[in-house]
Amino acid sequence: MIKPRSRRGGGRPTIADVARKAGVGAITVSRALREPGRVSEDLRRQIESAVNELGYVPDPNARALASARAEVFGVLVPSLTNNVFAEVVRGIYDSLSDGPFRIQLGNTHYSGLEEERLLQVFGPQRPAALIVAGIDQTPASRKLLETAGCPVVQVMETGPDPVDMMVGFSHFEGGKAAAEHLIEAGYRRIGFIGARMDPRSQRRLAGYRAAMEAAGLFDARLTTTTPVPSSVTLGRELFRDALAKVPSLDGVFCNNDDIALGVLFECHRASIAVPKTIGIVGFNDLDMMEVAFPSVTSVRTYRYEIGRRAVAMALAAIEGNRPESRVVDLGFELKRRESTAR
Amino acid sequence: MIKPRSRRGGGRPTIADVARKAGVGAITVSRALREPGRVSEDLRRQIESAVNELGYVPDPNARALASARAEVFGVLVPSLTNNVFAEVVRGIYDSLSDGPFRIQLGNTHYSGLEEERLLQVFGPQRPAALIVAGIDQTPASRKLLETAGCPVVQVMETGPDPVDMMVGFSHFEGGKAAAEHLIEAGYRRIGFIGARMDPRSQRRLAGYRAAMEAAGLFDARLTTTTPVPSSVTLGRELFRDALAKVPSLDGVFCNNDDIALGVLFECHRASIAVPKTIGIVGFNDLDMMEVAFPSVTSVRTYRYEIGRRAVAMALAAIEGNRPESRVVDLGFELKRRESTAR
DNA sequence: GCAATAACTGGTAGCGCTACCATGACGTAG
DNA sequence: CTACGTCATGGTAGCGCTACCAGTTATTGC
Structure with a gap:
């Protein structure tokens, strides 16, 4: 009898299916996908073709659960329609679109309380980084940011006391x-x-x-x-x-x-x-x-550039090399x- | 010896912690959170206070994995800075902010191929609903939408042949x-x-x-x-x-x-x-x-209202009552x- | 008063993936 | 020729949660 398609999973191929098809262990497939350099040329090719044949796409939820780290950037802005923040967000999206990271966008409606609530919701997702607009977080929000366990970039402004990093202007x-x-x-x-x-x-x-x-x-x-x-x-x-x-x-x-x-x-x-x-x-x-x-x-302010730079800094921090200066002033003209x- | 804090989980309370504190089974906590009506008044109160005391917030990733259904709305728009789409997105956010649903926003940059790619990425997340701008999906995108296994709302336009539902105008x-x-x-x-x-x-x-x-x-x-x-x-x-x-x-x-x-x-x-x-x-x-x-x-077009209506229709469909007319024309003035x- | 039913509650077994450790096959040095 | 590292690979055991089913206790009908 053939595997009777679990009642739950909707029939999407899993890493086990790929492993079986490629004749390797599941963990090797996982590695081939995340750290190709650590798998031999041979197996890598086999796995690649199995992935393509089955149309396998890893389940980000399972990934996040197993690794206790989601490939998600949390982004908090006070408005979605204000052109200024829309441009910052666009810069963030453009910089992140070719990597594995998704974006979790939150709209604070210029409210400190709402920001707190959203931060609370973001926490359990274990985001890879947080980008928040402004430097006037409530004490509770600030604590949440400090204990988030991931790089944090405050954007749009500069100030003397970054939670972690900052990109903006005065x-x-x-x-x-x-x-x-x-x-x-x-x-x-x-x-x-x-x-x-x-x-x-x-x-x-x-x-x-x-x-x-x-x-x-x-x-x-x-x-x-x-x-x-x-x-x-x-x-x-x-x-x-x-x-x-x-x-x-x-x-x-x-x-x-x-x-x-x-x-x-x-x-x-x-x-x-x-x-x-x-x-x-x-x-x-x-x-x-x-x-x-x-x-x-x-x-003139450089909104798009602020978004891009924030991502670049966060990405660098994830890689372990935080920039020497935590505050970047992009100025204005x-x-x-x-x-x-x- | 006390539970030696798993090497992985960062120390956040889990449902088991809440269950222990409240003196009930984990599954009862889960139920109390999702279907309060099915748990006795007594236990519910106990669980509630345990939740508050511990500051427990459910892990959405684990939830999604276990239930094969993420509390996520996938939203695809062609532009983040175009005021028109920004307003649609704002309507969507506003309508969803008090529920459990998160939003996964994708920027297609007006490209059918990019839309396909994003749909492919959204799929494994098992979103609760998909909202996409426009009615001109590529055949591949259309197939992805049809097999997504969740309500789909096409917005901004009306047309004769909805994938599932539509809100817009001519x-x-x-x-x-x-x-x-x-x-x-x-x-x-x-x-x-x-x-x-x-x-x-x-x-x-x-x-x-x-x-x-x-x-x-x-x-x-x-x-x-x-x-x-x-x-x-x-x-x-x-x-x-x-x-x-x-x-x-x-x-x-x-x-x-x-x-x-x-x-x-x-x-x-x-x-x-x-x-x-x-x-x-x-x-x-x-x-x-x-x-x-x-x-x-x-x-005059009703962008914000389109966003709100799209969410309302998707939410209704999730509840099992699809509207009798699948295409809603909000008109213009x-x-x-x-x-x-x- | 007793079976049948409803209303709660809990145990077990995964969801799909990865961290951790173990294994074996190779070098390479002494 | 042994000892020891290095590399490639795999097995096992969860991550935190919920679906499914199995109990247990009220409650109801006759």
């Missing part, structure tokens, strides 16, 4: 550079407009404030913010509010490009001359800022364009 | 409605501008063509497309090309809103009056289209705005 410096540029260009009543105001936005605001204070131009009424999620529509609303509050406004540093675009459109609609009457600076430098009319000055060319 | 009708609107508004030399030209774009183009032919206005030179990925910048370039080719152009239906935005900005830059000289229609109706100046007519208000 939002404070970015905000400062934006404000300084407006000041240099001759603007004086420069507003800050920001939505969502997550920790990264707060630091951009702090950078703006530092620059404004240094120039003796700071005025609390120039700042217009809201915790509401950012959008182009909201950019328009906030700009209207700001203008109502301070009619003498002659420049705005927008917390991100969506806001900046809303401001730009409102200027068109209200026939406010840009850059003559109002100067506009955005943040992140989305593709469209260069194409806009007038083109919009923005702080202020792109000067028409919207501030006075 | 891109052909969307394109047709857009073109008809321009014709009605009095435009005559209406161009089609499209990038990437994936199957969905092709169908929008076909809809445009049908409307134009019906009105006796079709002219092949009015169509400007490229396989290059879409962007606002590209919208500008293509519009310039289109105008060079057909100087009498008086309207454009853009394959998506990014392109439309590029066109709008170029009109500003070249001082072409919108909607007077040129009418513009976009596709998808991103948030910013309403805020733009002039606001841009666009075909043409949002008439200033850019075509002649």
Whole structure:
């Protein structure tokens, strides 16, 4: 009698089937797949052809269970639709697509508690590495990261105290550079407009404030913010509010490009001359800022590259060679364009 | 002697630990967690407190292995940064976040081969459901989907021949409605501008063509497309090309809103009056289209809702009650705005 | 009051894979 | 020619969990 197909497994070939077909032990098949160098040329070829013939694909669940290590990268981002994080995620996917690693993506919705919950869920999966956005984890989350037993990369920001590794840039410096540029260009009543105001936005605001204070131009009424999620529509609303509050406004540093675009459109609609009457600076430098009319000055950030670098660092750490410097600052670049060319 | 901590497991509590602490059998703990109704009130409480005390979280890998069924939704989309798919994915995540299901996201990069590869990788994981974008799978992919042994939902489009279930809308009708609107508004030399030209774009183009032919206005030179990925910048370039080719152009239906935005900005830059000289229609109706100046007519699509509905249908199918109609058309809505208000 | 049924609970045997150790066949050095 | 390493291979014993079946105790019907 032939093996009566276990009631459970849906009939997929297992490592035992491959081993039988190739006339070797199961463990040798396992090795041939994971460490080809440790199996003789001969057997390797035999095994390879058996694998192809049967269409064998290893079961990642069984693998993870047996080796107490899943080939999974856990990735936590605060938003899936925010273009900025989407690009980071894309960088991560692109860097991981040709290796054995899968990606477990979690959406924290900008909530520390949700981040904690997700970390708790990721833990038992024994991920090979964790990539998390930001540096403002709750103490509980931080502990979970520290005891995760795998490389951890915090992305999008830099800070003095990495859990393990970091790739990003200084939002404070970015905000400062934006404000300084407006000041240099001759603007004086420069507003800050920001939505969502997550920790990264707060630091951009702090950078703006530092620059404004240094120039003796700071005025609390120039700042217009809201915790509401950012959008182009909201950019328009906030700009209207700001203008109502301070009619003498002659420049705005927008917390991100969506806001900046809303401001730009409102200027068109209200026939406010840009850059003559109002100067506009955005943040992140989305593709469209260069194409806009007038083109919009923005702080270019390297989101995709951050994703790629995070993976590279994690991969290196898995291999046992952690980079000598645990914090990588990819910087930013202020792109000067028409919207501030006075 | 105390249990000498297995060399492998990293010291996390297992179901056996919980069972011991609660003074019950392991299988009862398993049941209490999965089907609380089948365990007596008493034991359930005991088990619950043991779980909390130990901080026990079940190992999803072991679960998947033992039950031959992972609590994973496989999701395949062609792009991670395209706002449209990002919204679908967000709908999926939001609908799944409070259940036990994880999400395995795959990026096909608009490639049928890559889709096949990813499906092959997903298979051995035995996902609880699969959600894939589009209806143009390769024969091999289709077979993989049919034999996946789990509910399958094709999203973003509707068609006559679902693998299992479908949620989306007709891109052909969307394109047709857009073109008809321009014709009605009095435009005559209406161009089609499209990038990437994936199957969905092709169908929008076909809809445009049908409307134009019906009105006796079709002219092949009015169509400007490229396989290059879409962007606002590209919208500008293509519009310039289109105008060079057909100087009498008086309207454009853009394959998506990014392109439309590029066109709008170029009109500003070249001082072409919108909607007077040129009418513009976009596709998808991103948030910013309403805020733009002039606001841009666009075909509103319900991406987020598609994601949610796909999950709802898959979940229902898992429970055993497939919806009576396997294809759900969520439709679209043409949002008439200033850019075509002649 | 007794069999029949339902409602709980637990033991056993894997799921498919890999860590660990054992084995045997070769060199290679002394 | 023995002792000892090195290399290639395989056997065994789990990883943590759940399907399946077998008990055990209430509960019900007649």
